[in-house]
Amino acid sequence: MHLMSIFYSLFFGILMLAKIYGATISKADKCNDFHQLLEGQGKGDIFNICEMNNKGDIIELELEGNIDLNVITEIPKTIKKLALDMDYDGVPLSQKMIDVLSKITNLKSLILDGTGNSKEKLDISKLKNLEEFEINGVIDPFHKSIFNLKKLKILRLNSNDLTSLPDEIGNLKNLEELNICYNDIESLPKSFENLVNLKEFYAYDNLFSEVPSVLGKLPNLEYIDFEYNTITTVSKSIGNLKNLKALYLEENYISSLPDEIGNLKNLEIFHFEINRIKKLPESLSNLVNLRIIVGDRNNIENLPKNIGNLSKLEKVELNSNSIAEIPKSIGNLKNIIMLNLSSNNIKELPDEIGNMEKLKELYLDYNEINNIPSSIGNLKNLEILAVGHNNLTSLPEEIGNLKNLNELYYDKDKITSIPESISNLVNLKDMN
Numbered sequence: 001m002h003l004m005s006i007f008y009s010l011f012f013g014i015l016m017l018a019k020i021y022g023a024t025i026s027k028a029d030k031c032n033d034f035h036q037l038l039e040g041q042g043k044g045d046i047f048n049i050c051e052m053n054n055k056g057d058i059i060e061l062e063l064e065g066n067i068d069l070n071v072i073t074e075i076p077k078t079i080k081k082l083a084l085d086m087d088y089d090g091v092p093l094s095q096k097m098i099d100v101l102s103k104i105t106n107l108k109s110l111i112l113d114g115t116g117n118s119k120e121k122l123d124i125s126k127l128k129n130l131e132e133f134e135i136n137g138v139i140d141p142f143h144k145s146i147f148n149l150k151k152l153k154i155l156r157l158n159s160n161d162l163t164s165l166p167d168e169i170g171n172l173k174n175l176e177e178l179n180i181c182y183n184d185i186e187s188l189p190k191s192f193e194n195l196v197n198l199k200e201f202y203a204y205d206n207l208f209s210e211v212p213s214v215l216g217k218l219p220n221l222e223y224i225d226f227e228y229n230t231i232t233t234v235s236k237s238i239g240n241l242k243n244l245k246a247l248y249l250e251e252n253y254i255s256s257l258p259d260e261i262g263n264l265k266n267l268e269i270f271h272f273e274i275n276r277i278k279k280l281p282e283s284l285s286n287l288v289n290l291r292i293i294v295g296d297r298n299n300i301e302n303l304p305k306n307i308g309n310l311s312k313l314e315k316v317e318l319n320s321n322s323i324a325e326i327p328k329s330i331g332n333l334k335n336i337i338m339l340n341l342s343s344n345n346i347k348e349l350p351d352e353i354g355n356m357e358k359l360k361e362l363y364l365d366y367n368e369i370n371n372i373p374s375s376i377g378n379l380k381n382l383e384i385l386a387v388g389h390n391n392l393t394s395l396p397e398e399i400g401n402l403k404n405l406n407e408l409y410y411d412k413d414k415i416t417s418i419p420e421s422i423s424n425l426v427n428l429k430d431m432n
Helices: 002-038 095-101 144-148 167-171 190-194 213-217 236-240 259-263 282-286 328-332 351-355 374-378 397-401 420-424
Strands: 047-052 058-065 081-086 109-113 132-136 154-156 177-179 200-202 223-225 246-248 269-271 292-294 315-317 338-340 361-363 384-386 407-409
Touching: 144 167, 167 190, 190 213, 213 236, 236 259, 259 282, 328 351, 351 374, 374 397, 397 420
Parallel strands: 058 081, 081 109, 109 132, 132 154, 154 177, 177 200, 200 223, 223 246, 246 269, 269 292, 292 315, 315 338, 338 361, 361 384, 384 407
Antiparallel strands: 047 058
16 A cells, blocks of 8 residues: 555656656757757758747747758747857858748847858848847848837947948937947948937947047947047047047057047046057046056157046056156056056156055066166065166165065166065066
8 A cells, every 4th residue: 555655656746747847848849940950951060059938939049050041941939039150151041031030020139140141131120129130241231121120229230341331320219239340431421420329339440530520429328449440530529428438449540639538537448559649638637437548559758747637547558659757646546556668768767656556567668767766665566577678777675575576577687786685575486
C-alpha cells in the first residue's frame, strides 16, 4: 500500500512537471525551427539568439552569419526585436524578404547589418511601433515610410555611402539618437532643427567642413561626435547647447575654438586632438563640470590662466603642443588624476603643482624644464612621473616622499646627483 502510494505520487508529479515545462519544450522547438531552416544555407557558422515570453512566443531573434535570408518565408508577428547581422558578401535581400519584414507589426527594434548591399528600398510603413531602426551596409536605404514612424527614437544609418540626408528627416520629432557615421555627408538640411528631442548625434568619418549651426537649435543634445571629418570651423551656435555633456572633434582641421564654447556649463568630456588649434579661449575656464580634456597634437601655445576653475577635471592630455607656461592656478585641480604635458616648450614648473593631491600620473618629458620644485614631494598618490628629455641636472630630495611611485623616467646621463631619499621609493618598479 505504501509502495502504491509512492507510485501514484511520482506519476502525478511527472504529469505536473510536464504541464509546467511543456511550454518550454514547445518554445525551444520554435527557435529550433529557425536554426534548422537556416542550417546549411550559410558559408560559415550561424549565431542564433532566440528569446521567448512565458507563452512560448518568440519575442527576440538575432541571426549572424553569411547566409541567405531569402529562405525565410515567415517571421512570427510576436517578435519585438529582430537583428539580422550578415557578412557583407552575403546574398542581397529580395523584395520577397523585405515584404516578410514589413509585416511584423509589433516590432519595436529592427537591425539590418551588412545584408548584401541590397538595392531594394525597405518599406516599413506598417511598422508603426518601431522605436529603433538600424540599417548598415545597404545602398540607398531611404524609403519615404521611414519618415512617418512617429515612435522612432533611434535611427542608425552608418556605412551606407550616403552623401546627404533628405529634408524629411525633420519629421522624426521623437528621435533621440541619430548615427550617420562612415558616410560622405557634407551638411545637414534646415529641417534638422525640428529634431528637438535629439540627445545623441554621431557623425564620425564624414565630409563635414564645419560644425553645422543648425545644431545650436537642438537644446536637448547631450552627445556630439564629429571625429574624422574635414572641419575647419566650429559654429558659435555651439554655445547654445546648455545640456551638452560630450563633444568629440578629433582629427579635423580646426584652427580655433569660439569663445562661446565656454557656455557649455554641463560639458564633461571634450576631445579636440589632432587639429591645428593655436590658442585655447579663456572662456574654457567656465566649463566647471569638465572631467576630461584631450587636445594633444595641436599647436596650442597657452593654457587658460584660470584653468584652476575646472575643479572637477580628472584627466588632461595636452601633449605634443607648444605650451610654454603652466598657470599657478593649476594647483586648484584637486581631483585631477592624470596630467600629460609632455612634448611642449615648458621651462618652469610652478610650486602649486604640488597641490594636486589626487594626481597619479604626471608626464612632463620632452620639454625644457630646468628645475623640479620641492613641492613635488606632496603628491603622495603619484604612481608615474616622467621628466626625461629636459634640462634637468638634479632631482629634489623630496622625491623620496612619493611612496606610491611605481615608475620614474629621467635622463640618467644628465642627472649628476641622485638624492639618497630615492631609496625610500619601495614600490618603484621601473626607473630609467
